[in-house]
Structure formats: C-alpha cells, structure tokens
Amino acid sequence: MMGRRNNTNVADFILTGLSNSEEVQMALFMLFLLIYLITMLGNVGMILIIHLDLQLHTPMYFFPTHLSFIDLSYSTVITPKTLANLLTPNYISFTGCFVQMFFFVFLGTAECYLLSSMAYDRYVAICSPLHYTVIMSKRLCLALVTGPYVIGFIDSFVNVVSMSRLHFCDSNIIHHFFCDTSPILALSCSDTYKTEILIFIIAGSTLMVSLITISASYVSILSTILKINSTSGKQKAFSTCVSHLLGVTIFYGTMIFTYLKPRKSYSLGRDQVASVFYTIVIPMLNPLIYSLRNKEVKSALIRVMQRRQDSR
Template structure:
C-alpha cells in the first residue's frame, strides 16, 4: 500500500456535497449569492463603522474585526467550493489543503474570542456603566483583540502541525467540500489517537473557554436587567444584547455539534450540513443580524444616506 505525507505530496480530491450535477448547479448558484451577500454585507458593515464617528466605540471596534474574520474565512472556503462545483477540477494540493485548514482554524478560533470580548464589553456597559470608559479603554480593546488573534494562531499552528506528521495511505479522496480535521483524519493510516486528543483539547478549550466567558457575562447582564425598575430601561438593555446573543447562539451550536465529539462518530451528511452553516451561511448572517437588529447601525445608515443626498443637492 502506498504511503504518503508532506515529503511526497499528491493532490487531494474534494468530493463536495453531492454527486448530482443538477443539485451541484443549484447549490453553486445559492452559494454564489450567499457569498456575494457576505462580501457586500461585511464590507458594508466595516465601511459604515469606519465612516460614522458615532460608531467609534469598543463594541463596534470588535464588530469591525468580526466582519473582517467572517469575510476572510468565508473567502478561504467558498470560492474553492464553487470551483469544485462548476468545473471538473476537484483537486487541491497537499499544501493548499493544510493552508486552508490552518486559515479556517485560525479565524474560527479568533471569532470565538472576539464574540467573548463583545460579551464582556456588553457586561461592562450594562453592569458597570460608570466605569465603562475607563475599563474598556483603547488599550484594553487592543489587548483583547490581539489576544484573540494570538490564541487563534496558537490553536491553528499546534493543530495543523500535529496533523502534518500523519501518514496517509487509505485514499486521497476527501469526503467533504473543504479540508477539515475529521475527513482528513479518516484518511490516515497512522495512529491518530494523540492527534484526536490534541484537536479535542484545543477545540474544546477554545469553544468552552469563550462560551463560559459569554455565559458568565450574560448571566450577570440578565441579573442586572431584572433589577431595573423601568420597563423602557429593560427593553433598551435587552435590545443592546439581543443581536450579539443571537449571533453567538447560531455560531456556537454548529461548532459544538461538529468538534466536541469523537472523530469516530463522524457522519458525512450531518457534518456537511453543519459545516455549510458555519463556513458559508453564518458569515452572511452576522452583518444582517448586527445591522437589521441594531438601531445604532440603522441610524448610521440613515445619516449617511441623508448626508449623501445633501451633498448631491449642493452640487
């Protein structure tokens, strides 16, 4: 049996989501539309926050980088998926496969800690509003942002480094639409027990660590909100957290389903549905969630439109 690793690298073959050409065509159109909305939505969110000075606050600082991360890891996955669907070329080189895996883990882990930073920001804003400007200083925000990227880089580096030590001999056909840990491990003829433990530890610590921070923040927020006497005050406090809480729920539910379980329980159909959601759909949903359900963003858009209309009248 032929064995290969990073020293003798043939291409992998990405089998995609389905063998049916008709379904592939439908999905390719759907994914292309989703990707276009993702690009426009996230770039639009970044530009709105950059242009409108009233949105230059810690919450929108983190939201800007959330849009950057969403746009980046969607771009790392979706174009190659579309190429596989629309052409006969379904191959991806060994190097590009692990590069795609590295970028995805880096950005997904970074997003986890960005979401926890946003939850901490809401916790300080609602539970300790008088000290908010001091606690959430530019230096603190930069430290939280840097920490998110550093943890993501460490997570992805150690995970991918452990996987490139494996030998593959079963097949070079990946039963998935992008390079992910579970389908790659299923192709290895090495003992993957240690690698699976490493992946589980890092994925678990990243997901659960950030989720505990988010949960703790929202328990404190809920307790504070329930003690507010004013009904309008409660509604305002809930509205500031609703968008973030919805985004967190959608993102973490699919990640937990995919990564916090043994590799042997890998199921192609279920894994792919969950993977489509957090790699392709969620990057599109986030800017919609944070804009359509956010009064400040909608007000910023209105101000920009009025400003543009005013400048046209002057011309």
C-alpha cells in the same frame, strides 16, 4: 510544516463536495453565491460605515468591525473554493488543503475569542455604564482584539503541524466540501490517536473558555436587566440579548456538534450540514445579528449616504 510530506503518496486531494447530482450542484452554486455576495456586502458595509462615521468610533463598535473582518475572511477561505468545486473537478493540492485548513482554524478560533471579548464589552456597558469609558480604555480594547488573533494563530499552527506529520498512503478522497480536520484524520493511514487528543484539547479549551466567559457575562447582564423598572427598557435589552445569543448558540452549537466527539462518530451528512452553517451561513447572519439591527448603525448609514449626496 510539510517536513514529512515525502512519506506520503498523496500529491493532491479530491473533495467529494455536497452532492453528485448536477441539478443539486447548480442549485447549491446559485444559493451559496447569493449568500457569499450578501456576506461580502454586509460585512464590508459594516466596516465602511463604522470607519466613515465618527460617532461610531467607540469601543462598542470597535469589536463588530473586527468581527466583520473575521467573518469576511472566514467565508472567503471556504466559499469561493466551494463554488469552484460545484462547477469543476474537486481537486485541491496537498499544500493548498493544509493552507485552507490553517486559515479556517485560525479565523474560527479568533472568532470564538472575539465573541468573548464582545460579551465582556456588553457586560461592562450594561452592568457598569457610568464607568464604561474608563474601563474600556483604548489599551484594553486593543488587547481584547489582539488576543484572539494571537491565540487563533498559535492554535492553528499547532493543529496544522500535527496534522501535516500524518501519513496519507492510500485514498486521497476527502469526504467533505473543504479541508476540515475530521475527514482528513479519517483519511490518514497513520495512528491518529495523539493528534486527535491534541486537537480535542485545543478545540475543547477554546470552546469552553469562550463559552464560560460569554455565559458569565450574560448571567450578569440578565441579572441587571431584570432590575430595570422600565418595561420598554427591558424589552429592548432582552431583544438585543436574544439576537446575540441566537448567533452564539448557532455558531457554538454547530462547532461543538462537529468537533467535540471522537472520530468514529464522524458522519458525512450530519457534519456537512453543520459545517455549511458555521462556514457559509453564519458569516452572512452576523452583520444582521450584531449590527444592522442597531438604530445607531442605521442612523450612521443615513448620515454617510447624505454626506455622499451633498458632496455631489
């Protein structure tokens, strides 16, 4: 993957971070540390609750477990290094930078397709409730979870191999707080046109396929909800959909804003703000949006806590 590294004079990179002010850096450190701790607690908690409570061993809760795992991993790839860079010089090795970018693209792509799988699961649950257990078989659930990981790995591998073939001859300053594709492309002294087109195709196809799947699922879901006679039933269903769509809108909105544009329109300030949302904030929000508002999960948490007390 690093076969052409000998053609570059860059041994490591310098990340400019989010601010040059020590006061701002300390404030961001405290804020990001709090967000990361909440992210860890929320996602690990969701995984443990679903694992420990047998009543949640259903397809509907199988997907949030993997979403929590991806969010936990996704945040861990970016946040600890960002926290360290807020307190110490912002150096990262050439290899370390590309390893970070590989896992960032891998997990981000996997999350896009996993959100599509979750949308399909909700579609089946609401539009075909009587056939839900038959349609959402164990084999299909495994396929809907394995697929995102496989596609994410392939996309990330192609992306990083293409990026690693570029030359980095002069500046080693990355104008960002982590190793992302756009600022690294802007740093290269090679002709990046073909690489940009390849990355645009990969990112564009990922976003479009997953968005079309999610949109189609929710059009059918909303159509079914509108046919429900019970007002309370409609409100409950709409509330669940709005929360889910809010998370999807924030995640996809920032991804589209950041990646589906040419390199010339790259803006340090705008892209950094957008990146903070989808790398640091959204992994914290997802447990709240998808799971912790669910009454069954709350009940499961109470049951798990009661069992722990009874065992003492």
